Amino acid sequence: MTLPYPKKKDPQKRTKVPTLPPGERSRAALGLAIAAARGRFALQSCAACGAVQYPPRDACRSCLSVEMSWHDTPAYGKLLAETRIHASPDPYFRERLPWRMGSVQLEAGPVIMAHLVGVSRGDRVTVELRLDRAGQGVMIARPMKRTEDMEDDPVLRAIGTHPKHRRILISDATQPVARPLIDALFAAGAAHVFAGVPELWRRPHGLSAIEGLENVSVMPLDVTDTQSLKEAASEIGGKVDILINTARHIRPGGVLGQDTTAARDEMEVNALGLMRLAQAFGPGMAGRTADGVNSSAALVTILSAHALSPDPGYGAFNASQAAARSIVQTLRAEFAPSGLRVAAVYTGPTEDEWHQPLPPPKVAPKALARAIVDGLDRGLEEVYCGDVARDLAERWAADPALLDREMMGGGA
Amino acid sequence: MSAPYDGVVLTCPVTVPYVRFSNETAHWWVARALRGTLDAAGLTPRQIDGLSVSSFTLFPDTPVGLTQHLGLTLRYLDSIPMGGASGVVAARRAARAVQAGDAEIVACVAGDANRIDSFRNLLNAFSRFSLDASYPYGFGGPNATFALIMDAYMAEYGATREDFGRIAVAQRANALRNPHAMMKKPLSLDDYLNARPISEPVSLFDCVMPCAGSEAFLVMSEDRARQLGLPFARLTGSIEAHNAFPDDPVQLRGGWAAEIDKLYAQAGCAPQDIDLLQTYDDYPVISMMQIEDLGFCAKGGAAEFVRSHDLTIDGDFPHNTSGGQLSVGQAGAAGGYLGIVEALRQVTGQAGPTQVPDARLAMVSGFGMVNYDRGVCSAVGILEGAS
Structure with a gap:
């Protein structure tokens, strides 16, 4: 995929008013944004028993300890299932349909939902945490090796800040x-x-x-x-x-x-x-x-x-x-x-x-x-x-x- | 094995016809269903002492607020926040309360409002895990969650869209006999297959239509029902399971599978004895899972099962005889009552145009609450009409 340079803007047309993806998060889930802001892949794990957790929570799903902390975690997994969303009540995604997402079984344990970039069911994938337009950390499942024009993908373009064409x-x-x-x-x-x-x-x-x-x-x-x-x-x-x-x-x-x-x-x-x-x-x-x-x-x-x-x-x-x-x-x-x-x-x-x-x-x-x-x-x-x-x-x-x-x- | 529900019955099934959008509140819908079931019993509100409520849209009230709002003085009050599993769970808990003498007559009721934008607002505040880990990914709501389940199910068991379509088409045929169903147009398999995609592989006729409505029934002693001269059904067995199989990476089976043998043992019957099945059909793939997990075929065999059976009212495997949520509509938490209320009508011979001849034993299955990536609550009950 190569992103073409955009045509010149029609000055008579209204500039699209920015909308944001859902931004509300629990306090625990803010840890995803902290990791994403720094380009790290971190998940919560239990200080008592070591169990890796997702979605972020306040107590361990294995031993009920409340000592949870964030650690860099291997970011590999397998794409279990995928969908292409054609209908959404959310204004941000409605403007960007269809939108691909799927679920990934991480080798570290948990199953996560992720935006999909160039991967399909059964693939071994790398998962990145990125900031989305709401400033929250979101999961991106992408091929094991970055491709040169990966950032041209509409999902990454929508959330990213890549200098291309800018x-x-x-x-x-x-x-x-x-x-x-x-x-x-x-x-x-x-x-x-x-x-x-x-x-x-x-x-x-x-x-x-x-x-x-x-x-x-x-x-x-x-x-x-x-x-x-x-x-x-x-x-x-x-x-x-x-x-x-x-x-x-x-x-x-x-x-x-x-x-x-x-x-x-x-x-x-x-x-x-x-x-x-x-x-x-x-x-x-x-x-x-x-x-x-x-x-x-x-x-x-x-x-x-x-x-x-x-x-x-x-x-x-x-x-x-x-x-x-x-x-x-x-x-x-x-x-x-x-x-x-x-x-x-x-x-x-x-x-x-x-x-x-x-x-x-x-x-x-x-x-x-x-x-x-x-x-x-x-x-x-x-x-x-x-x-x-x-x-x-x-x-x-x-x-x-x-x-x-x-x-x-x-x-x- | 848990004790049988001796001496307790379910009676007076009521459906308040659904509407797509309504400005009326949940309180209004609950009141109408409650009044309907009491009228059917010839009782006044003062004569019940128990209430079980399921509703998503009472806010800022809870069922506690309903006691004052509706003028009810009670000694048993339950709130079942289990969405699609609410009906069966409400029934089994009310039955125990009546059996133990904690209450004499419990009214079980579910109802929800549906104003323009209600559904979006409901989704917005549905669960913490949804907000944190599901909605940020395209905000497909339950359609996207079940698309992932359907995608994985098709890959694992080789089911095709035609197979899911058979369930939707048969239910539409049933719904055309139900004057209260929202869907009035016949549905062909081609219509199903050619419908617009919603969240692949989920397409339009895999989805329910959110609407407003309410459902209710009463739980009381068999003696009381006989005194009042009411047709009734016994609850011969029931189970509930929550967050079963948490380590399954994708939900390909529900909590039903964990407890089903106990259910048949309690009820003293087997799958072949069941005259009709009401599954929770928020999506056809979930009905397929129930057909398997409830023991009607082996795991992964539901596609073949629906190919070789006729799921309509007159068929060899009557299923979702009212038309189910897929064709009647989903009135919020009342969707979790649709199956049990219809089953109660069926085994008491009150189903009218959707009546399955000689229906005596009905199985009702519930499924609810997509907290993150799967439905967490499941429940099953078997109702036997009194002869």
Whole structure:
């Protein structure tokens, strides 16, 4: 299957109003969304007897223990039965009929229901947990091996954020990540890139790397300048399917020993800049999440993994990252009714002038670009790029208070 | 083996004719069925002391609210939230209550409203597992769930759509003799096979039509029924089973299979003694499973069974003589009473145009509540008309 590029829109036709798949879930079932947001396949299992459970529940079906926890689980199974649904009372699915689903016996034990992508009864399948438009974790049964155009399947296209045929705005294309990001997006099939450049008139560093590229429009855009955002949004707001916020201001140093000038700039760009971008482009994107093949899909922002727990050597910068992370969480709630995904790509120290004296491992721009596009390919909401970010995230998830102590230099 | 239901009878079957959509509430439908069964007995509401209710649409009330709403003073009150298994379960529990002296006369009633959009609203709040793990996958409702069961059943046992069609076609023929059936048009096997797909392999005539309606009967001592001069039936045996065979990956058998030998032993009869069978027919594949699990043929043999038997009222295996839910309609929880109320009419000689000649022994099977991927509740009863 190869997804054709959509025809030009008829401007006289009404843009389809976004509807969402059923989003109501029990508290226990939210664990599916947590795993799906990170691209993991996790199920509940019983701490007492080890029995793997599905659907998610509050007590073990084998021993009645209430000690249930989520663990990564082998994601293989056999497709037991399948159907193609032609009638549904749900408005979201009604617009997308027929819809294939089936039941899978997992090798881990439980029987699950799943959306079907390119598999039929009797097949051995891989099951993925993905976020759907309601922001909930859903099961996808797919062939054991991913195929190149698997993401073209209408089921995955409907729930995913794949860059193919989509038009992408990069908020600050002068950052080192911009050029490899543009290359990776086009390799994934992106249709067009709008490359925002702050203070374009003074030809900032990094401009030469993106000038003159095919299907790239360089345009003035400054996340600290509301007027510039307004002008950009009025020009291209109806065409931005994915917004990737690369704008970043970073200066080393803690809180003491300097005035608040650098910290103010960091807040302006990193936290308030994200807010302004969302205000300028968000409403337009939220209205276009059901707009055909190149519907709007995601707002992505890059965050330092130290947004979770600060490195005192970059204390002021990390405060802006924690603020930005908080804004991301609010944006998720605010965009939820539209189905627009808000993704955060967490990175450790990047390979650039501001982290120059730091020892490796550091994240190269190319690796960061790959992580962003991979997250879009798989519809992730939380991406951890590089060993430092992954390590921090794991320690934070295990015990945030302990991580805070360790960041302060304790626990050798 | 559980004790027989000596000295207790079922009587006064009543069906309040179904309508596709109605603005009336569940309270209204329950009241009408209750009044109907009491009128048939010549009793007033003050003369009953027990009530068993099944309804999905009483909210915010429960059967407790009905006692005040309907002015009933009771010493036995039961709520059976088991959908398609409700009728048999209500009967067997009421019979025990009467037998033990906890109540003298129990009115068993099921009814539901059906306003525009009621069905969608009912599905929306049906069960936690459905919300978490079934509806997000296309929201096909029970049609999709039973499509998976039908798909697996066809693959396992080689049943074809023609086989399922035979059940639907025979029931339509029965329904054409039932003035209360919602479906009035004849159905041919070609009509069945060419109907639009709903959730493959389920197509239009595999599905029931949601509607509003109610059903009721009374449970009392045999002595009381004789005093009142009422035709009655004995409950010679009954079973219920919930979440049976939980480790079957797909539901290819129901809880009936777990308990069926005990049922025949309790009732002192065998499958060949049964004059007519009322299965729970939310989908023909479930009727096929019941024909197998109730002992009328070997597992996997129902397709061959329906090919070699005539399932109409005048046939050699009268089945769902009212037309069943497939042709009468499904009035919510009343769908779980349709079979037992019709069976009671049959074995007491009151079935009128759908009467099976000389019907004495009827088997009624119930099945209900798709909590996630299968029906969880099953129940069976055998009714014997008094001679």
